[in-house]
Amino acid sequence: MSNPVIDLLDLKKYFKEVKAVDGVSLSINQGEIFGLLGPNGAGKTTILNILCTLLKPTSGNAIICGHDINKDKDAVRRCIGIVFQDPSLDDQLTAYENLDLHGRLYHIPKDKRKQKMEELLELVELSDKRNVMVKTFSGGMKRRLEIARGLLHQPEVLFLDEPTLGLDPQTRRHIWEYIEKLNRDTKVTIILTTHYMDEADVLCNRVAIIDRGKISAIDTSTQLKKQIGGEVISIKTEDEFHPDQPWIKNVNKHDGCINLTVEEADQKLSLLMNIAQEKKINIDSVTIHKPTLEDVFLHFTGKTIREEEANWADAVRTRRRSRSR
Ligand SMILES: Nc1ncnc2c1ncn2[C@@H]1O[C@H](COP(=O)(O)OP(=O)(O)OP(=O)(O)O)[C@@H](O)[C@H]1O
Ligand SMILES: [Mg+2]
Structure with missing residues (x-):
């Protein structure tokens, strides 16, 4: 209650x-x-x-x-x-x-x-x-x-x-x-x-x-992580990779990584690797993890908390600089 x-x-x-x-x-x-x-x-x-x-x-x-x-x-x-x-x-x-x-x-x-x-x-x-x-x-x-x-x-x-x-x-x-x-x-x-x-x-x-x-x-x-659901596959690549598939529940890009939220990540990973190969995408590394609060934050705000803090620090610095001028 x-x-x-x-x-x-x-x-x-x-x-x-x-x-x-x-x-x-x-x-x-x-x-x-x-x-x-x-x-x-x-x-x-x-x-x-x-x-x-x-x-x-x-x-x-x-x-x-x-x-x-x-x-x-x-x-x-x-x-x-x-x-x-x-x-x-x-x-x-x-x-x-x-x-x-x-x-x-x-x-x-x-x-x-x-x-x-x-x-x-x-x-x-x-x-x-x-x-x-x-x-x-x-x-x-x-x-x-x-x-x-x-x-x-x-x-x-x-x-x-x-x-x-x-x-x-x-x-x-x-x-x-x-x-x-x-x-x-x-x-x-x-x-x-x-x-x-x-x-x-x-x-x-x-x-x-x-x-x-x-x-x-x-x-x-726990529920916030569940709302994202499934697992997150993070693919590090310097190429433009757009694996548009109906089973991809969410896509986020940051830090040179594309993060894809999917169900049954192990199976989806091999499908993704096939798509990457067809499109001649060079992949540096791949990781799979259960959603963390960091992923939740990224999902809801489009940014990681660190990026948000960096932007904020930049804004403060800019404000200070313009004031000192
Ligand atoms: N007294 C004030 N006058 C003008 N702006 C203010 C004042 N207090 C807070 N702000 C502005 O309001 C916003 C929110 O500030 P706040 O201190 O609530 O953030 P916060 O989430 O507690 O941040 P932090 O994690 O750095 O403590 C910021 O942009 C801040 O510059
Ligand atoms: Mg505070």
Whole structure:
């Protein structure tokens, strides 16, 4: 049974001509780990900032735990916790002091605050570092402390903006384990943003693919991959190869590869090789794989997430250059 705690209703946020969020509607169920997956500049942080009531939407609305983000900011703020994309701990304070400060800001009574802080330091395995100044912490330890802080006032919903950005693979896995554990133990609903395919794949119950302010697809990662169906044959060739066949379900070209989605790839591969031979196409290599989230992203947006990020970086560089002129 679905039980939505968050409803986004045609949410839009325009910054002058930039349509950062361009009509996003979705529902997130109680207890879900929900991922917003998209490249740099897709609009992920803007969505979170609107849901946290830090930004006013241009139009549209969202209801969080029954409260309207446009009309009832305080009630919304009471039921959410957030871990920002950019680190926001006080480096000159200890782990304990950082948590305590947050608890006081939320007016959590002293005894309750102490008890919660102990529990959470335990949960993120930082109990023995409680009196250590945060400036000596590693990136992963800081992230864990920020997650603990976001949970201190027992929010029903926790927003995590790029929880593992810039962390090494081992630390990222560790953070995933904490996120899963706290979702399991506290039943908190978690909405996270990421541009890591593996993070969305492993951690999230459902994923929304977001590109240029719009949602291109929402489902479990398994279902998203199933929507593509079959298998993907990637053929690397420098020649123009157009194997127009009715059994090819989808075609994408990028990085000097033509990617064909087909059923029964082993059989189709020999047919494709025959066609290539007839057309005198030189093939450098061929691989077959089950669809990945990367293929899903390519299917729905026509680009890989890396290409999107490269385009975005180019656009930013161009803008900077024209400004400096
Ligand atoms: N305060 C602002 N003023 C003007 N433009 C903004 C502002 N905040 C965001 N934008 C623009 O809105 C778009 C979406 O930005 P946003 O930060 O939401 O993307 P994101 O998906 O979180 O990206 P990243 O993965 O890099 O964090 C970008 O084009 C960005 O430049
Ligand atoms: Mg962001």
